[in-house]
Amino acid sequence: ADVFTFDPGFTSTASCESAITYIDGDAGILLHRGYPIDELAEKSTFLEVCYLLLNGELPTAAEYEKFETTITRHTMLHAQFDRFFSGFRSDAHPMAIMTGAVGALSAFYHDSINVDDPKQREISAHRLIAKMPTIAARAFKYSVGQPFVTPRNELSYAENFLRMAFSVPAEDWKPNPVLTRAMDRIFILHADHEQNASTSTVRLAGSSGANPFACIAAGIACLWGPSHGGANEEALNMLKEIGSVDRIPEYVQGVKDRKYRLMGFGHRVYKNYDPRAKVMQKTCHEVLDEVGHGDDPLLKVAIELEKIALNDPFFVDRKLYPNIDFYSGITLRAMGFPAEMFTVLFALARTVGWISQWKEMFEDPSRKIGRPRQLYTGPTQRPFIPIDKRA
Numbered sequence: 274a275d276v277f278t279f280d281p282g283f284t285s286t287a288s289c290e291s292a293i294t295y296i297d298g299d300a301g302i303l304l305h306r307g308y309p310i311d312e313l314a315e316k317s318t319f320l321e322v323c324y325l326l327l328n329g330e331l332p333t334a335a336e337y338e339k340f341e342t343t344i345t346r347h348t349m350l351h352a353q354f355d356r357f358f359s360g361f362r363s364d365a366h367p368m369a370i371m372t373g374a375v376g377a378l379s380a381f382y383h384d385s386i387n388v389d390d391p392k393q394r395e396i397s398a399h400r401l402i403a404k405m406p407t408i409a410a411r412a413f414k415y416s417v418g419q420p421f422v423t424p425r426n427e428l429s430y431a432e433n434f435l436r437m438a439f440s441v442p443a444e445d446w447k448p449n450p451v452l453t454r455a456m457d458r459i460f461i462l463h464a465d466h467e468q469n470a471s472t473s474t475v476r477l478a479g480s481s482g483a484n485p486f487a488c489i490a491a492g493i494a495c496l497w498g499p500s501h502g503g504a505n506e507e508a509l510n511m512l513k514e515i516g517s518v519d520r521i522p523e524y525v526q527g528v529k530d531r532k533y534r535l536m537g538f539g540h541r542v543y544k545n546y547d548p549r550a551k552v553m554q555k556t557c558h559e560v561l562d563e564v565g566h567g568d569d570p571l572l573k574v575a576i577e578l579e580k581i582a583l584n585d586p587f588f589v590d591r592k593l594y595p596n597i598d599f600y601s602g603i604t605l606r607a608m609g610f611p612a613e614m615f616t617v618l619f620a621l622a623r624t625v626g627w628i629s630q631w632k633e634m635f636e637d638p639s640r641k642i643g644r645p646r647q648l649y650t651g652p653t654q655r656p657f658i659p660i661d662k663r664a
């Protein structure tokens with residue numbers, strides 16, 4: 274019989290070669306195409322990072338302008354697509370809507386099934402990056418019972434999204450520059466993270482030759498889980514449940530007794546401070562100061578919890594540092610998003626990482642369908658017993 278290596282959770286298996294993202298978990302380093310994440314978050318824009326992830330280099334000014342125009346041109350959704358949303362109950366979780374809606378894009382772009390054509394792959398990537406904010410904003414508007422807002426192409430990517438989420442049609446809505454910058458930074462921080470569960474899902478789905486919209490829908494479905502992208506919603510729920518600083522010791526004891534986990538802490542790869550969490554913490558304070566929530570009780574709980582976790586041997590020994598989701602939840606709440614939208618925003622931003630990895634997979638001549646094996650633990654061969662003879 275064949276002998277297979279058993280690696281549950283893929284902790285020591287490299288599933289592919291990739292030139293997109295580098296992580297050194299022990300040192301707390303994250304590089305996209307060689308550029309440190311904190312520098313990208315400080316100095317660049319999300320669309321620039323999109324170009325970098327997709328194409329391997331930062332764009333020149335001319336390349337950037339062309340890319341921005343292309344993305345802007347694809348932000349609209351087909352008019353029939355709007356009817357898709359009304360098929361959902363109004364209390365549907367927006368991630369349920371996202372999974373369905375993004376998968377449904379393949380019904381509008383039939384040529385996307387020609388995945389071996391590099392031109393089709395490129396246009397599908399552009400369509401996805403362009404349409405995710407429109408779909409995410411509609412999922413939000415639908416859940417709050419407000420009319421959809423049409424994309425405005427003269428606005429930046431983040432401004433346009435915030436406008437579609439927070440303005441009402443015909444309102445003269447002005448973006449707040451601090452919140453716009455924070456939104457753009459949150460998108461940059463979530464753009465890619467090498468072979469995490471959802472990205473591996475996208476690659477595995479793509480390895481069969483499935484169309485890109487179906488693959489990204491599979492990634493969104495995987496991202497929703499609380500151990501992955503759903504952690505930002507869970508982290509905020511946890512802070513709400515703790516409620517005040519004096520209740521932290523009792524809650525931490527519950528974690529030590531293994532009744533529950535500290536959401537927003539720990540990471541499979543980072544056994545050091547998540548470099549994204551550092552930038553996120555700074556952004557969080559900027560947003561809270563801007564909207565006047567500097568004294569938010571949940572922030573006080575968060576800061577105290579972080580202090581305890583960084584000093585208590587239970588967390589120190591297990592290298593459980595705060596991850597990006599710990600601060601992104603509080604920031605997004607202060608910006609006006611309900612907790613159900615947090616993972617949607619993660620999906621919106623991660624789409625560029627997913628589609629860049631999907632595209633890289635097709636450009637790899639050694640590409641094979643992903644087909645893991647197993648260690649069989651069931652019964653050995655046995656004869657069939659007719660139903661009237663079974664005990």
Ligand code: CMC
Nearest residue numbers: 500501502504528534535536537538539540541591596598
């Ligand atoms: N709270 C308390 N204990 C924890 C936590 C936590 N958040 N995370 C890990 N541990 C403990 C775990 O009980 C185990 O202890 P012991 O060795 O005594 O049994 C040890 O740490 C190792 O845990 P593990 O489950 O083997 O670690 P993993 O690498 O498989 O899990 C993780 C990584 C992210 C799933 C986990 O840390 C976790 O569940 N964190 C909370 C959820 C979360 O914040 N997820 C977001 C991750 S970052 C963004 C993303 O990827 O989407």
